[in-house]
Amino acid sequence: MVMSGLTRSSSVHNDHSGHNLSSTTTTHGHHPDQSGAVAVGGCGLTPVLDYTAEMERYQSFANFYTKTNVNMNAVNSMNFPQSAKLAHITAPMFPGGRLGVGVAGVSPWGCHDNINMNMNVNAAMLWGRKPPVHQTTPLAPPTTHPSPSTTHMQPHRTGGVAGGQGGEGKQHARHGGHASSQGQEMHHHHGNNNFQSGYAAANHMTKQGHAHQDMLSLSNRSSSGNGGGGGVNGVNMSNFPAGMLGLPPGVIVMAMGSHNNISDSSHFQMTTNHNQLLSDCHHVNQTNPSPCSSTSPGMTSGGQGSGASKRKRKRCGVCAPCRRLINCGVCSACRNRKTGHQICKFRKCDELKKKAGSIQLESPPSVPSGEAFRWFF
């Protein structure tokens, strides 16, 4: 029932072409914007016109969500464009590979083309400050995009890439998002397609690739988290070089078990353009507390003095809250942004909610392996 209410804006249009529609009842197929191979394909993103209504709807949902244990995937699938938080462009939030994780399972704008949503909307919705760089593996520069690996993604990119729309993504990322009181600004940005920076989109195109949302969020991931958001539960890929699988760049490989050389606190790896596995450097392994690139000293607060064991943990980047991109703007953390120093409650990493040191391996997979393999074949 929640979702039905959240997908009602089924005909919001993109204003890439300069059309600013005043009605939300227009159908996609009849709008002239849809005729061409416009960047955003058949799924337009336009400002949510009825912003007030959207906000009310969201707040009511937020209340509901607060009182119920709603599957975070469902929550994530909405993105809450009506959030009071300005959604700035930022680099992907995915750990290690900085993958721009597709978030939406269902477009808040009712777009049924989830592929387009992945490649455009989600990329565009990335926001906030730039995530920390946890590895030294450089991102492929935009100029490397027309690579065979990139073209491999083409079948998933109906409508092509909305190129040349942005360019200011980095500036936005730098300014991060001021939690509340910027709803209007968000609207403004949305309306001007500033979400879609060429920079961000480019990176997403390269890194996200086949990391379809389904692989990332639509598995039977329970609220218990445990990093099960990979969507490939039950597949032991730990001994599979990504190259052997012929996986395209951006594919998330979930490594089960701990008998590999990869940090077993994270079972996600991502293929690069060269089909190498990017070890998830984001997590601090319990047995090897040294993240790949972190040079920070041990955490000093708390006076534990045990060095690396007290290092600040990072968001896992794969759990539902982490994949949420927009602050709700209504929770206490958002409201007390300045004094609370806390991330939005809805974005608080599941892993960080757990007590430090209680990190454990995934529970036995709940998804049959055959089900898991469907993501790959």
Next chain:
DNA sequence: TAACACGTATTC
């Protein structure tokens, strides 16, 4: 026990 407040690490 959850919410809050604050110190502090991290990043830009």
Next chain:
DNA sequence: GAATACGTGTTA
């Protein structure tokens, strides 16, 4: 230096 966010002590 500002913004963000994690860790932890305090409070309701």
